[in-house]
Amino acid sequence: MKILLVDDESELVSALAERLSFRGFDADWVCSGADAIDKVKENEYDLAVLDVKMPRMSGLELRAELNKIRSGMKYIFLSGHGSEDDYKAGAAEAECYLVKPVKIEELVEKINLALESE
C-alpha cells in the first residue's frame, strides 16, 4: 500500500512516514501542494494524508487537484486547527478527519478502513 503524506511541517511528516513504514506502509512525504502534485504524477498512491491548512494550497484545494490526476485515491485530512468549518468541510469530503496530535494506531486504523472501503 502506497501512501503520500503532505504537511508544511517537514519534521512531522518525515517522522510519521518512518513510523508508518515500520507498520508495513510504503510512505512518501512532501511539504507543499505543488510537490504533492508532482509526486502523484510520478507515482500511483492508494491514499494521501493531507494537512488542512498549508501555505499556497489548502488540503481541500489539493485534494481537488489530485483527484484530477488520479480519481481513485482516498484521503485523510489532518489539522491542528480543529475549527468547526474545517471539520464540516473535512468530514463531508474526506474519508476521515483527524486533529493533531494523532495517535499512530488511530491513523493506521483509519488508513486501513479507508482502503477497505474501495
Place this chain on the structure above:
Amino acid sequence: MGASAPQKDRDGLCFFGQISAAISHDLKNVLAIINEDAGLLQDFSLMAAQGMELDPPRLVKLAEKIQGQVKRGDGIIKNMNRFAHSVDLPVCDVNFRELTGLVISLLTRIASRKCVTVTLKEGEQVNGKGDPFTIQMLIAKALEYSMDSAGRDGELDIELSSADGVNVLTISGLSEAIPEEQLAELESISVKAGGKPAYVPQDNILIFKF
C-alpha cells in the same frame, strides 16, 4: 453609553481571538511533532527489545529535534504571554520596534498562508506613550491589509523612525490599492491608538504617525 462601546470592545476581542487561534494552531503543530518524535523513540525501543540494534547518533538527533520543538514552543508561549499582558495598562511607555517585532511574529502563520514575506528594517529605537494593545491591533490590521495588497510572493518592509517628537511607522511593498472601507477601519483604530494614518497610493506605502 451608546451602541459603539460594546462594538469597540468586540473589535478588540475579535483581534484577541484571531491571534489566540493562530497561536493555538502553532502550538498544536509543535505538540504533533514532539508526539511523532517521541513515538519514533518508542518504536526504536520496541524494535530494540526484539533484537534490532539501536543507532545512538540517530537517538541523539531525535532528542535534539524534541529539544528544538520545546524551544520553538517556548518562544511561541513567550510571545503569547507578552501579547496577553499588553491589555494590562491602557496607556504606558511603548517601545514601537519591540511591539512591531512581536506583531510580525504573531502574524507569521497568516503571512505564510498569504505567501508574503514581512521584514522589519534595522534602525533606531522608537519609544513613546500609547495603548500597547490598540497599537498592536492597528499594526496587525495594517499588515493584514498590506499583505492582501502585496499579493502572493509579495515582500513588505516595515520601517520605524522618529523625528521632532513624532514616531513614524511605514509599510512599503503594497501593490493593489487598499479598499476604502479598510482604510476607514485603519483610520478608526489609529485614532484610538493615538495615531494618524496616511496612504500614498502612487508610492505603494502606508504610513502611521504617532
